[in-house]
Amino acid sequence: MISDALSLDPLVVGVILGMAAVTVLTKVGGIWIVRRFELSDRLEAGLNVLPGAIVIAVLGPELVNGGPAEWGAAVVVLVVMWRTESILLALCAGVLSVVGFRALL
């Protein structure tokens, strides 16, 4: 049983390391490119909007796929964040309210 748990199939290990390599490539690739090449001001302006745009791109479909419980909790997070500027409070309030709303709605 113990030996089963610790067994490492060479092929499985190979695929896992392949996944690891591919993932490192994606994590490092973007900054490798922008470090290497000189970007025009125009491109920099584009790069500037990336953080907000990525955040919205993650959130949009996630919230669209959610329901009233998630939308309500999203409002709670935004309000708590706006009032307190504490991410910890906002997180706790969001998670608690999503559990609460799911039980109620």
Add this chain to the structure above:
Amino acid sequence: MERNPENDVYPTQERSDRETEDATAGADESETVTRTESTAVSSVGPDSGPGPDPGPDPAPNSTPGSGSVASAETDLDPDPETVTFGWEGVRTGFLTCLPVALGVGGYGIAFGVLANQAGLSVAEAVLMSATVVAGASQIVAIELWGDPIPIAAVLVTTFAINLRYSLMGAALQPWFKHLSASKVYGSLFVMADENWALTMRNLRSGDGYGAFLLGSGFAVWLFWVGATVVGAVAGGVVGDPTEYGFDFILAAVFLALAAELWEGKSSLVPWTVALAAAIVAAELVPGRWYILLGGLAAAAVEVIRYDQ
């Protein structure tokens, strides 16, 4: 979130002693770079919230040493004056990320259970969590897993799901350009969605903790790997993470970040474009391409609008 106000500004000399405790493998000499061209002022104390945000993002000036000044478009930059890489940043990142990492742990357990069901041994599941460190792609890979393993499908899917990290990494360049390659690439290994968001938030606040990504990533890594062990060993015993609202943590972190990234009118067009592109892409394209497409669409529109 805790923050030490005394570390916020002008840390040039005080930081050097911390460099000796540098926790990273590739750490060499102290690396404190002072920006001279920026007139921006670091914020002290609590972050600038959604209201009084001082202005747009720092310009991603990608030409180290060229000393090129922020363009007219971006002269409101809250650019960090210094970016340090030391123990304080690792520690701050780790502690800030702990509650979030706890939620990541919920998913680690789910992943461990799924990996166990797919026939991976505990050692194999843990190896994957420890070396890949990318939750969504690991769970999808496990869903594809079979006998024989569809190697090409697993690798291509992993790449596609994780391509968004390229964009996230590139967004860190305004700060990371001050750091050596080994520090940047070492930190990026432990980058996940959650700690990228927290890092973005910290760097924008002007703390200049270049090691924040590493510290917060280590917290994620620790809980992700530890929870994988628990899930893989416990098998089917553990319940569903949605029961405890863990599935909402990622959205909550990103919502909080969105509240801080909002810059008023200048955000309106890129955010609308990103939102529309992501929602449409999520409907039409499988996987997580929508994140990449949303980000790229907004950047493309901004590039086209430049000068107008």
